[in-house]
Amino acid sequence: MLRPPSAPAAHSGNRVQVIDRAMTLLDILMRTPRGASALELAQATGLDRTTVHRVLRTLAHWGMVQAREGTYTLGPKCLVLGTAHHDRLGIRRAALPHAIELQEKGVGKRRAVVSISVPALDEVVIIERIWTPSVPLNIIADIGTHFPLDASVSGRAILAAWPAEKGAAHIGAERYAAVSEKLETIRAGHGISFALSEMRPGVGTLACPIYGRDGEAVAALIVAGLALEDELRPDSPLAQHARRSAASISATLQAG
Incomplete structure (x- = not known):
């Protein structure tokens, strides 16, 4: 229906x-x-x-x-x-070299995907993803796949980086209040969002915000894959590599 x-x-x-x-x-x-x-x-x-x-x-x-x-x-x-919109933002172009480097050196032989998502009203949309042949196809989200901002790892990474007023304006005060505790946890963990088995059973996901020219989050860098349980914490090597990659993308965007 x-x-x-x-x-x-x-x-x-x-x-x-x-x-x-x-x-x-x-x-x-x-x-x-x-x-x-x-x-x-x-x-x-x-x-x-x-x-x-x-x-x-x-x-x-x-x-x-x-x-x-x-x-x-x-x-x-x-x-x-849709293509014209994200081309205008320039996020994919700025992010791609760093996402490839994260896939090759950070993810390595793990069965995981590196993706980029951008916010669209009360959702996030996947605009790019990189993977290796060892990654099962059923954990690779198609370009254009969209998830609620408050019910996805990358969406919460972006929400946690935004001022509360902006987040509530995008998803509504009620939804924002329901997720506010999770957002505080993300802020306390250096802005990195984590989840296990949220979208698919056994799939661990981490996401870091990417900042644009005005200093506000405009996208998220995501790593999602199997057997990532040990990496789902702010001080893990993969989380720190992803955070550095997101910072490099932010610097590229802010440099124009």
Whole structure:
């Protein structure tokens, strides 16, 4: 059953209704890889089916959605816009050499993946990942995979680095309060976030924030893999290597 998206925690008044409706439909299709019919979208949103059809036709004209046999999915323009956004940030370009070095010298022969994620409203999105042939495919997150900021290792690393007001604006005061104790633990551990078996059984994950030109966290550097239990502490060799790599990426971004 399709579910309407939650409204972003940070929003302003005087919005344009038809754009709100278009974004709601795009958000549902983003979370529905198989696609959905206009009737299903109307039922999920409570909108009139005729209105849904008109919005979808306009989105299709701009390449934001595409239709096949009555089923709508995201269109190719979404990929163009998403790529343009993270290219503008320059994070992937700045991070890639350091992520490769971390994979080769920090991770070494461990069965682990090095990834980069960036925040997007109340989620984080994977924009890059590096691994070796020994890593099981079922622990490699695809580029574009997204997780809640407050319910993911990299998301909490970013939240812990942000001022409380900014974090609450992104995920809402209630969600922020629920995770605040974990954020304090991360801050006390040199800003490194850890978890074991959070996303997949047996997978250990650590993440360090990456800082942009304004000094605020704009991304996270992640190591996730098997048999990492001994590395899930702030003073472990892998955690310290990841922290140095994140600092190097931050320095590159801040240097412009």
